[in-house]
Amino acid sequence: MDKRIFPHVMLSLAFTTPVWAQRNLKELPPVDVASQMASFELAPGLEINLFAQEPLIAKPIQMSWDEKGRLWVASSAIYPQIKPGQPQADRILVVEDTNGDGVADKSTVFYEGLLVPTGIMPGDGGAYVANSTELLFMKDTDGDGRADETKVLLSGFGTEDTHHILHSIKRGPDGNVYFAQSVYIHSHIETPFGPRRLLGSGWWQFRPESGKLEVFSMGQVNPWGMVWDQWGRTFTTDGAYGEGINFTFPGATFLCLPNQLPRILKGLNPGQPKQAGLERISGRHFPEEMQGQLITNDFRGHRVNRFAVKEEGSGFSSQQLPDVVRSTHGSFRPVDVRMGPDGALYLADWYNPIIQHGEVDFHDPRRDREHGRIWRITAKGRPVVAQLDYEKLSVDGLLDHLADPEDWVRINVKQELKRRKVEGLYKLVMDRATAPAATPDFKREAIGLLQSCLLMTADNPLLTAEAGADFQMETVRASGQLFLDGKPGNADVLFKGVNSDAAKVRLEAVNALRRMGSAKAVEAATLALGKAMDDN
Template sequence: MINNIKGTSYLFICIGLLIQTLQAQNDLRDIPKPDLKKEQASFSIAEGFEISLYTASPMIEKPTQINFDNEGRLWVCGSHLYPQLNVNEEPSDRIVILEDTDKDGVADKSIIFYDKLIMPNGILPDNEGGAYVASSDKLIHLSDTNGDGKADKSEVLLTGFGTEDTHHTLHRLGWGPGGKIYMQQGFYVSSHVETAYGPRHLKGSGLWTYDPETRRLEIFTKGYINPWGHAFNYWGQTFEADGAGTGFGHSFPNSVVVTSPGESQSVPSLTPNSPKACGIEIISGKHFPSSWTGNVITNDFRAHITDRYSIEANGSSYKAKLEPTFLKSKHISFRPVDVTMGPDGALYLADWYSPIIQHGEVDFRDQRRDHVNGRVWRITAKGRPLLQKPDYNKLSIPELLDLLKAEENWVRLLAKQTLKTKEVKQVTNALDKWVLNLDSQEPKYDHHRLEALWTVQTLNLMDIDLLKSVLKSKNASARSAAVRVLYYWNEKVPDALVLLKTAVQDLDTSVRREAIIALSKFRTVEAFKTALLAHNRNMDQYYSFALRETSRILSKYWLPSFLKGDFDTKTGEGALIFALKSTEDQKVIQPLIDFYRNSKSPDASILSLIGKIGNPKQLNFLTEIASVKYHPHQSDAAISLLIAAKNRGVFPIRNKAEALQNLFAYGDEDVQVTACALAGYWKNAEFIDFLKQKLSKPTTSYAVQESAAQALTMFKTGDIRDFFVKIIGEDRTIGTTKLAVVALVHVDLDEGVKAIVHLLGKELDEETIDYLIKTIIKKEGALTALSSALEGKTISAETATLASRFVQASGREGVGELMAALAEAGSIESTSVVSNYGLSIQDILRKLKDGDARKGKEVYLRPQIACVACHKVKGVGSSDVGPDLGSIGASAPADYIIESLIEPSKKIKEGFKSTAITTKNGDFYTGAIVYEDTNIIKIKTSSGTEVSLQKKLIESREASKVSMMPAGLTNSLNEGDFIDLLKYLTVLGKNH
């Protein structure tokens, strides 16, 4: 169907499907009707720019990605079915093609190209009348074989992409400068894709590359929570936006950003404390001011903002600076999710349009979800001429080649894509002449040759002479980009290692980093030796990551040679030690020990690796060091021994007693803490009396006392139990007493529970109550035992309230029974839900207009309601147990925030669902998993502490249905404070 809509009639929006939604709002009057004029009036834009409407419903609906083709048409994929396909509902999401036929900046023609999809999240025109689409678990190609403007053929190219989470399925398709398709997936899916080149597996988030000619699929990068947008700069470097956490960052082949499962190293984001970023574009072309060229544009969709960042080279990567706000809207439904530059030089924004953006936290059938609307906005620079789109399909091959000199990134890209449709021999002959006729004195000479090289790559050909020429460019960025091409061509280039040997010794660090990564493609010992030439003492984080990753990838080739003794390198001992540590292979431990012994300035990080992967015999080396008086690495050795014991349950064979004696005799407080823990894990009975002395001696620091008490519990003897009972019965400080009580629970549950009840009857501070309850939460059977022990007992109302709060967050069976017992003992009402002061949600919403956000912030900061103990606001704060609240007001409706306080477990934030783990000895832990490998799981508990658990000691693990945020946190507030707190939360994120 083709629609022609012009003038004021274009502003008419069909809102029939929203009538029921609006009627269901009751008093939620802040959700406006979908009025285009009012939304446009809500914008504030940087001086010198203006924003206008390009298209809206009914031409499009809920756009998720937009991309222009070489005819100047805008392809839009969208989903009215989001967030789920309902029962008996047919797939009907669609791909729409838009055109502005009279060049007035408004789309006046639309074609529904295909309408049988389920939540498509990626669209990329093939510039031959068809398109590639990311559709659920598939990458498909749609084509129009009869020329009627509609797809009549759908071909599945690949299948097996993860579908566990709608937000994280395959999405964001785009062309790279060398002709490959790049596409992303999020953290909460696992993909297992069968290809002609073997299976490809990606657990968690990452960026894929796909060659449409060879159908080769590869992983380009890993990481981010939900990468949602990628772009290439003038020199072909990659930037990715993270729609769920860390802004945007610079990526390169093999790079890993935080959150990639099982990865032990990563590179940072360029904007680690920035908001979520959705969609990303890099400014180029003559229409925008030249000072904006190279700037990054991305969307803070939660705060209704489009941001601009300037970037500049920094070592082997970049640094980014947030510039004054580019675009901001006061309209709560403005949700910019994609951004791209158009053929006229303007910037186009896809506006998903919805007051609600939550996926897992807000009900799928929430009546306020907008399933109809969507817009594309157009931003232009005032007083600057728009650009004329080249008629790519009518240009000759030489004319298309001349477009490779264009200032606009998209013009050069589409010129290469159009050249791909021509007869290959004609293109290569013309390209040779074009390169030959380039003026070597022209400032952009190096970039022109690079574009020629990318053209060859787009054609799936090779030109070794051209590659070598660009590798010798005066411009370092051109050399770096040429090395990236060599990464893809790798062993097909006859003397590739010779070329890379020069590149890894380049004066520019970005060239060296690219060369290091390129060498990972060469499965030889020589490739590794070449990479090692790049090692130096001044490696930045990105550079050292690249060298570690290449050393690890190539270890299957060079490590056997090294272990046989027939390996020589001219790079020096430091480089080889760096590479050996990078492998994290148990076989390298003994050689590293030898290096340590023979070095005049031994590397202490070797000791850390021994603790992480060494066997019992190799751990003897650590006890040997720990046994030496005043050894400079005594503390490093002790910590490594503790890592081995705690994370892996692996212990040394010799020198344990000698090591402990030395650590206790000569160590500072931190070493003493470690020594106590080691004595417990090693079960050195000869140190029991020493540990008792550490706990009972008043002058001992609390940290050492705590470690000693925990160590004593590992012996589990009657003598130990009696000792704890004795300590509890004496007139000790509350710190010593609570340590003994907690320890007793582990040794004798019944006696320990009695001691806890006795202690709860005293006047206790919040920290002590928290500490006691953590023990109860961990121990199997303790909740029921404590419930019984509280019968007939009396505790203060404050103690009962605080204890109930901590108990409620545990998610264990028996919580309800214990909370009832605490309420009875403290003569309080149940604190399982927050007090709503007798007000309905609608009543609270009406009162919000009179709330004071400034006072609400003061309430938020009160220690007793524990908000700051778990949450950051816009990256500021000491804990990230819970989600950053910096934009909750912009992303969540007010009633959702209210319900989150009243019933925290009803809607748990994506990425903060907790896991409940029970160990074989009956201990119980609940928290968010922050790291997992073959040996350990690390979880962050509701108290903010990280706990490492050996996998072999885990009895069961399951998703917890209870939020880590306890109910009843705001019970201590009066109604006014409660309203002010809600007001503060509801405005967070509405101001940048």
Template sequence: TKDDVVVFLGGTDMVRAQRSGHLEALLTSEFRNDVPRFRDLSWEADTVFALGTEIDRWRSGGFRGIKGLGNLETQLVNLKATVVIVQLGKNEAFAGVEGVGKFVEASDKLFGRLRGEDRQLIVLSPTPFENAVDSLYPDLRKRNVDLKRYVNALRVTANDHQALFVDLFNDAEETFTSNGLHVAPDQHASFALKIAAALGIEREDGFDALGDLLFSVREKHRLWFDYWRPANWKCLFGDDNRRVFSIGNQKNIPSIRDERDQIPGLIDAAELNVAAVAKGLAKPRIAKQIPLPPPTPAVSEEEELKEFRPADGFKVNLFVSEKLGVENPLTMRWDAEGRMYVACTWTYPHLKPGEIPNDKIILLTDTDGDGQADLSTVFADGLNIPTGLEIANGGVYVGQSTDLLFLRDKDGDGVADERKVVLSGFGTGDTHQAMNSFTWSPGGELFFCQGDGIESRVETPWGVSSLYQAGVYRLRPGRLELHGLLDDFMGPGNPWGVVFDDWGQSLVVDGAGGVSYLTPASIPAKHRLRLGRIGNPGGYCGVEMLNGRNMPESMRGQFVINDFKSNTVKRFELQPDGSGFKLDWCEPVLKSSHRKFRPVDIRMGPDGAIYVADFYNNIICHQDDYFRDPTRDLHHGRIWRVTYKKNPLAPKPAFAKASTGQLLDMLKAPERWTRQQAKFELSKRRVSLVSDMADRWVRRMNTNEPNYSRNLFEALALCATAEVPSQQLIKRALASDDHRVRAYAARIAGRWHDRLANTYELLELAANDSHPQVRLEAILSCGQISHTSAVQLAAQSVTRHSRDKWIDYAFTQAVRHQERFWMDGLTEGTLDFADDTDSMLAVFERGGSSKMLSRLMALAKSEKIKPDGLPGIYKGIASLGGPAELRQIFEPDFHLSTTSQEAAW
């Protein structure tokens, strides 16, 4: 009808459908004389149980007197919504048939809220699960049996609420997805046409005549998204809403709140343009690039260089500056050719009203090998505060805004011509805490961080992965598995760096809270248990391990860490401490007396030198400096190169031209960068043969070689990078004389648990190892596999061997995270502690003794309990309970059967 306001709700498919604009353009064109308006409230990982527009912190209620947007009903009323189009059910179907009942109840409640008094409701079913193009992704088609039940439930519930139901599941002929789950980018037009056809809208010419309208719709949606789902929500409506960044207190310097208030006017103007374009009365309005403020005063590169004080034996030179386009550098990495990629931002800390983000990745080449860049190319632009950057698989991974992107240069001209969204739904509640500090593990996992102002909810083919507040993400790109570690601020509050030692043990550093040993937190548990730190606080941003032939031998294996507050690159080393480490500080590698030197990233380059990204700014606090402080520097940036004068630099490897044998020998290189690139290159070559190739390479070695353990580790890490399990290498590594290799083997055995023949036996060996770090890794693996008895194995490890705080941390999280498996095992009788009372008590205590006792008492009286499960239940009650519980289970009236009574006795 005239002047309808149509609201969209749904998960990732709806988010991307709105971003593509195809469905909205079709509806706008069809009803152009009625001038409808469209509002998007969709959010990645939305379900009938929880909607991002409602549950994201502070959105509904605000904080400290600053009102939020209100609940769903309030938002719909304020938008004057008359029509709601909703698509949900696919994420919920991962719960299987057991979840249908709760789904029906929740969808009934949600549809009632959406209908309100007189709104029209249109319910879109999910599309079917499909087989992914990548064989390492799960085949989701087997879930369609369950999904059909959810679709049928949606149909019935929609009918109950007099809603129009659009069936996109049954008789689906087209292939819409590439990952088996989400509508592929090149299918959004077809997807929109299919929905429109179900609504009675047919367009034989598709989008041939709608190019201008599609452009205008996308522009309007961009403005709406920046208003309704803005970055820095924490500063707008959250617990930072009264700090200088949010309120401002100087004339002519707007606050973030002032600027947000300007966006509705821009949306109104964009909608007028959409309406005019739909009627053929106007052309699309193209947003103008907002000019940067004039440069602030800065010292020259030569003057800044004079103020450095490097450690004895080191020298510093400028690698690149703003003269080659490097301004406000955030992070840097190198491709296999040795070219540097630098992510630069002019958008930070926030988009201006109406601004189209245009942050860039600059590609730099040192053509003559003199340690200075002399060729600069814009590899990618149009980015929005790209705080994460890593390179592998023939392209560049970029973290920006809500998206993890993959950029590829297909024609070799140094410019990205392919851009795809790998995953989306990452939080932007605070732009200086968004996903950052990308780094590869030795086994090809991508680790990155987020701070306490961020909430991420990401749909993957394995289900929804969420990370609430501060934590660390672990992505296995080959399988698209995403795990949130340290969920809900269990560790650092604003982490900006993950680093691995040469044996895969990991640390995470905090912008305010110090250094933490990350490995014990490798289980993606939701049980909130604080992780202690091993290093004192500082302004840390970026961390790296010193390695390679150029570094002094005494420093190899030590770590360098940026402290942007003190204008220093600090240094520390680790000392073994039980299953973990303790930290000792050493003399800094680099100091500066220049206050604008702000080291924010640090990496070992291909040549073995240390590279330091200098953000070059006098503004260092996100919340306590003015939002648009005129002294914020947007025109300068430097990258410094630090070398040790007495040692040679590393030669430049030729990965692409190297033979397989040469690449394998590169795994022996002293430079970690070379080893990592060799693993990536080998992973691209006949992947199916990687396992045999690595095993043969190791078997040809003399086990008495000085670096045999190192090479065995790299061979196993190669197979992990390629996602090709090797039973033989795991066994060989578990038999190593070096506990560090055995520990890594225990980790990889857990990672490959669903693809190895005898994971339990392998972990049993590691769980009883003589070294505590190996046992720690075994417990961590037990906490991440679905084997019913894995928790028993972990418990035996802690009850039969010495333990420390790191082992206790890992064991607690293993018990909590795997509770759904071992409780089912108790109920069904497949988990039998027999006479191992110590292990049983250890599990129940870490599971929460009082809570466990209540659950066991309830289970004993449940009809669901199988006879084989009764003995274990009563053993638990006898171990945890007191006189009252013991009296109760021996009373005849307590039992539902004589079998139960006999089991109690």
């Protein structure tokens, strides 16, 4: 055999083996929790406990924490296909640990009657829900814990494939909402700013306050995981292709069947299996050596993968580390992963011996439609993080936590301040951010707060502050976002950025100039050609 072909044949066999295993499955794995627990092999220094199981939850697809420490779960027993005459009965669940012992003891059905919901994100007084062709916003207006008001925010997303439909909703550090669609989906969405189209896979960026929707990146076969580092740089994973962690900046394009995109970027870990969900370790619970590591799920291989990324040129290199957890249990299917308000790592376990839907009949009786679990992973001997009561904190108290080491705390602080509509907030933030003692971390989060509250302007002094290359990336990106939002941006910040000695700043500047959309911007972008170039 041609040695050049052999690795690709082996890779193909590695990806198809689980398919045949599913088709020939004769004996289903035991459903009891003890059997699953006994099958886990954890990385040294970690331990695992069951946070929630049926009847509190079933069939979790995506999960997201709210500011009160409650876990919202998008649940679908209908997936992959509704039967003729079957009612829509999929649910959004809200799960709580009311006594703080690390085990859920309460579950509320927030809404029942959905069709394969594949995204959930609480926020803005309600919850954003991806429901097949629509992005919904649901609210509980009478305090009974159940949604009684539903608004269609966006519609026109394609439905060609139920594991490619609109999914994976997340709040970015800039206050925008991000979500994905996958390769077979063709979407045509009407917005207040005109129609937006995406004929294939990619990530969307959405500003709920204005209704502005834009394509953030294109490609990946089945993008199903997004997260940001502390400087707002984006990483994604692909649930149907094998390149591991992807550095995904605005305008990035990746492989997308039928390979219709003209310039294709590569993932950072070629040869990886399909991976779903993505989280970044941050905060005081896990040890220093784990900080910044990226966690994703090999749902076909019954394991949770771990990667360390390192800056290289304008982007990153990525090294795979020992798995967080692996299992020999055939129904362990981790599909989402999130840091919790206590600093622990939570896994959404789809729990099913049969996955996907192309290889096995839609209504195969071996498909599990009853079970589902949430697992909680902690570091042995280390205290968990205290849950903040954001509503009780003063404005100054919230600002004290704006640069906390926990990613989720920083986002919750921004959202709470946005909710309060604080009079004079701009001055309060700027007084702190421009004080001599202000750290680059606080300045960075101040920019994100002002973006979240729609208070960022082109003349903001932070955009021209000197605080190193990392902070310059943030100022360039923020100015580019102003142009994308149709507001005046600070072109001088972009012109300076494209001449930076730091490749990562030049990359941000070229992307931001594209958003500026003028002949002068094109001319300025070409200046980057005079410096060292890489694949990004």
